[in-house]
Amino acid sequence: xxxxxxxxxxxxxxxxERRYRVFADLERIAGRFxxxxxxxxxxxxxxxxxxxxxxxxxxxxxxxxxxxVETATRMGTGAGGTRxxxxxxxxxxELERELADLHGKPAALLFTSGYVSNQTGIPTIARLLPxxxxxxxxxxxxxxxxxxxxxxxxxxIWRHNDVGHLEELLKAxxxxxxxxxAFESLYSMDGDVAPVHAICDLAEKYGAMTYVDEVHAVGMYxxxxxxxxxxxxxxxxxDVIEGTLAKAFGCLGGFITGSTEMVDAVRxxxxxxxxxxxxxxxxxxxxxxxxxxxKTSNWERERHQDRAARVKAVLNAAGLPxxxxxxxxxxxxxxxxxxxxxxxxxxxxxxxxxxxxxxYPTVPRNEERLRITPSPYHDxxxxxxxxxxxxxxxxxxELPRGKQALAAE
Ligand SMILES: *Cc1c(COP(=O)(O)O)cnc(C)c1O
Numbered sequence: 001x002x003x004x005x006x007x008x009x010x011x012x013x014x015x016x017e018r019r020y021r022v023f024a025d026l027e028r029i030a031g032r033f034x035x036x037x038x039x040x041x042x043x044x045x046x047x048x049x050x051x052x053x054x055x056x057x058x059x060x061x062x063x064x065x066x067x068x069v070e071t072a073t074r075m076g077t078g079a080g081g082t083r084x085x086x087x088x089x090x091x092x093x094e095l096e097r098e099l100a101d102l103h104g105k106p107a108a109l110l111f112t113s114g115y116v117s118n119q120t121g122i123p124t125i126a127r128l129l130p131x132x133x134x135x136x137x138x139x140x141x142x143x144x145x146x147x148x149x150x151x152x153x154x155x156x157i158w159r160h161n162d163v164g165h166l167e168e169l170l171k172a173x174x175x176x177x178x179x180x181x182a183f184e185s186l187y188s189m190d191g192d193v194a195p196v197h198a199i200c201d202l203a204e205k206y207g208a209m210t211y212v213d214e215v216h217a218v219g220m221y222x223x224x225x226x227x228x229x230x231x232x233x234x235x236x237x238x239d240v241i242e243g244t245l246a247k248a249f250g251c252l253g254g255f256i257t258g259s260t261e262m263v264d265a266v267r268x269x270x271x272x273x274x275x276x277x278x279x280x281x282x283x284x285x286x287x288x289x290x291x292x293x294x295k296t297s298n299w300e301r302e303r304h305q306d307r308a309a310r311v312k313a314v315l316n317a318a319g320l321p322x323x324x325x326x327x328x329x330x331x332x333x334x335x336x337x338x339x340x341x342x343x344x345x346x347x348x349x350x351x352x353x354x355x356x357x358x359x360y361p362t363v364p365r366n367e368e369r370l371r372i373t374p375s376p377y378h379d380x381x382x383x384x385x386x387x388x389x390x391x392x393x394x395x396x397x398e399l400p401r402g403k404q405a406l407a408a409e
Contacts, residue, residue, distance in 0.1 A: 120272025191325025219248030
């Protein structure tokens, strides 16, 4: 049997659909964010990164690097086991306290990634609720979809951010049945925000629990970086706040925060927590340093919003089809799998600009886009160079400009 033949034909299918993924081989230069070295087929070249989820450049903040190096020097590298065997280390305990405080909750629990926190947190919570019904937003991230699927519970999908539809589904459900409403606070492909208070109103009216993924908002919104729920004054209305340490906090790991009982139950029942090695102390200490810094420093958040607004203004003025976004995400519409890949390749090869193409299944087919993520460190000159490069690529690929391009969506 030719086993490799099966794998090769699966790959051929992706190539045929023009969504075979190629990763850029990069070396980021600490202290010179967003500059990096690209190991191109022709050798090493300097490029500018425009698609990082290290949104605030915290992965190279001196305090964060310092905490990681100092802790690794003092305590070594790996955690030495799962939390149940030997892996609980003091920096991890301190990090959980920091996270609970960040979201104004009594307790927090750390996972090895944001993906794992959703994938194991959602089904563990749902299975502990007898005959639970999960109501999931249509555009929820894959980690939430997998979590819902693995719960084995009944699920209903409500149209994205449509509280009218959510209410219909809640109204139709048995009032005696436990329900979990799962949604994101900030959707990172379109840059739109959930109506958190309206969802919480419905949860209260129909006796549902709420679970919100704040992965793309923690560190960046709210007076202390608690996310959209902090900004909206809704942290105490949401039952479970989930987030990551890998995006704005520049490290690695995921977490949930909420009631003492809920967190203790997930700690005690979640396979994706119990059976995997804990995060290393150095990573925990670095994450704590990033969170602590962003609790008091507003400079990064303000400059981040200012840069995002400037990118949107400059690209709009250049007639580029910037999709409507109310946040720091700047999606530019392409709507074609082949052309989005070609645009990304041209930007890198001819302009030294790195923007990874966004394809199906991350976004629907024919909604392919370039997803631009400005940071506090993208200055006016870099933004102007980005606009010029995009205009050049749009002309060469004969991509539509202006508002008509978006109307075709
Ligand atoms: C990136 C992402 C995750 C996963 O977080 P990681 O820490 O990268 O594993 C979860 N939810 C959403 C919405 C994400 O975009």
